[in-house]
Amino acid sequence: MPTPDARRSWRESLAVYARAPVVAMLFLGFSAGLPFLLVFSTLSAWLRSAGVEVAAIGFFSWIGMLYSIKFFWAPVVDRVTLPLMTRLLGQRRSWMLLAQAMIAAGLVGLAATPPVGNLGWVAGFALLVAFGSATQDIAIDAFRIESASDDMQAAMASTYIIGYRGGLLAAGAGALYVASAVSWHAAYLTMAALTGVGMMTVLLRPEPRRLAGGNKPVLEPRVRAFLRKTRGQPRAWRHVGAWVIGALVCPFTDFFVRHGVKALALLAFIAVFRVSDLAMASMANPLYIDLGFSLATIANVTNVFGIAMSIGGGVLGGLLVVRYGIGRMLVAGALMTMLTNLLFVALALMGDRLPMLVVTIVGDNLANGMASAVFIAFLSSLTSRAYTATQYALFSSLMTLPGKFLSGFGGLVVDAQGYASFFTLASLLGIPAVLLAVWVSRGMPGRPGA
Structure with missing residues (x-):
């Protein structure tokens, strides 16, 4: 990790994106993002277009619960060796390849199953895809952390985010395009073929070196x-x-032994870092619609500016971590996330002003993209290389659960107080994250005032 006294030049900082482990995360990110929409909105569109009742489609959202409980089987991915595959490929690559095979098999099964009259089979294949996807996430996170040093983690996270967005676009707009031009059968077979991107990456990249005895x-x-x-x-x-x-x-005692009395404060920081932006997420689209923006306008602005700024923020976060260190950028990320929520307050007060909508989406996605890349690097630095998959799965679940829980009450606050008050409250929820970020950064390279 570079320190203020041995800071890398901008050219050296940019060069990190040409490193093989960083480039590999672009393709593994695509592999991780591809299956997500194929068991959610894209599958819902197929079911509805096939005439399946809306009430039945709603139950398919429960499939997403697998992503929230993946830490339950993370220890298996961390420790259990796969017959023959682990000996040939190693612990991480063997589990990634198995998970990708499950995803491909589930997608082929969906492609071969007409929804009407076969909802049980559709649900079963969708569960296989989701389970394979969540398992792949566990293995990829462990692979990423073990593949490079802490100062490269933000760059790897940013290329992962870019690839993940590409996977979402392929599974969303791409699948819908193939379905409209050919058929849903062809769309899901095409998506199954695209799992080959991740499989080829796994086969081409070496197994990362683990700590001696890390699997014993x-x-x-x-x-x-x-x-x-x-x-x-x-x-x-x-x-x-x-x-x-x-x-x-x-894995749990290791974390508390390494960090002592600070362990609980670190867990609190992980829980609150993204509360501000996750708590307000559920009310962003309702705000746009209630202000009078058309669905086409919302889609165009969020796709063009939102995705571009999210990717740009991720790249910027990775670059700044290499240049200045994780500690300093944690504070900047927490502060930017909190302050950009105030843009929604301004938008709510100004009304349907297209320039303000653009500014709001640009600021929000730029801040979130940067903060996400920095925070992934921070979580990676906390993770012991001996228990990579288990600890990171726990951290990533803790990172999102509080914000998602509070987001469910967003509608009640808006009904009672209005959008401006809601987004002001969401911004204030970021204060603990900023204060804890300052405290955490004092013990890290690149800390403020160092």
């Missing part, structure tokens, strides 16, 4: 202590107990 629970002190205490007991019981301690207990 017997080497961990708590596991050794358990085995000593259970001598003479059934071998199967000792084996299961050792695995549970190594895979489930040690």
Whole structure:
């Protein structure tokens, strides 16, 4: 990690985007983004166009719960070896390839299944895609963290975000275009073929180097202590107990041992960093519509300016972390996220002014793109290389759950107080994140005032 006394030049900072691990995340990001819409909005469009009732389509949204509980099987991805595949490819690449195979199989199954009269099969194949996608996310996160040092993590996160957006575009607009020009069957077969992008990347990139003994629970002190205490007991019981301690207990105790009394404050920071922008997310589109903007205008502005600024923010975040360090940019990201929510307050007060809509979407997406890249780098720096998948899955879940929970109450606040008051409150929710970011940054390279 560069320090203020050994700061990299802008040319050296930009050169990080030409590094192979960073470029690889562009294609793995595409692979991660591709299946997401194919079991959500794109699938809903297919079901509705096939005549499936809206009430039945609504239940398909429950499939998304798999993404929120992926930390439950992250220890399996972290520790369990796959017969033959792990020996040939390594722990991370074998799980990525297996997950991609599940995604492709599920998409082929959906392509071959007419929705009407086969909703059970459609749901089953969609669950297979979602489970494979969530599993792939776990493996990719671990692969990314183990593939490069902390100062490259933001750059890798930014190229991942770009690739992820590309996957969303392919699964959204791309699938709809193929469906309208040919058929839904062809659309889902095309998407299944595009999983080859991720598969080729997995086969071409090397397995990252893990800590010695990182996949051998017997080497961990708590596991050794358990085995000593259970001598003479059934071998199967000792084996299961050792695995549970190594895979489930040690990742959590490791975090608290490494950070001591600061661990709870760090977890609080992870929980509140994105509360401000996630809490207001559910009310952004209703605001645009209630102000009188047409759906076409909203779509054009959010697609053209929103996606461009989100990608630009991610690249900028990665560049600035390489240049200035994670600590300083954590404060900047938290502050920008909080302040850009005030743009929505201005928009709510000004009304249907197209220039203000553009400014709002540009500012919001630029800030969120930058903050996301910086925060992913921060989470990666907290993650132990011995428990990569399990710890990062826990952190990423904690990062989004509080904000998503509070977002559900957004409509009640708008009904009672109006949009301007709601977005002001959402902005104020960012104050704890800014204060904790200042505290966290004091112990990191590139801290303010260093």
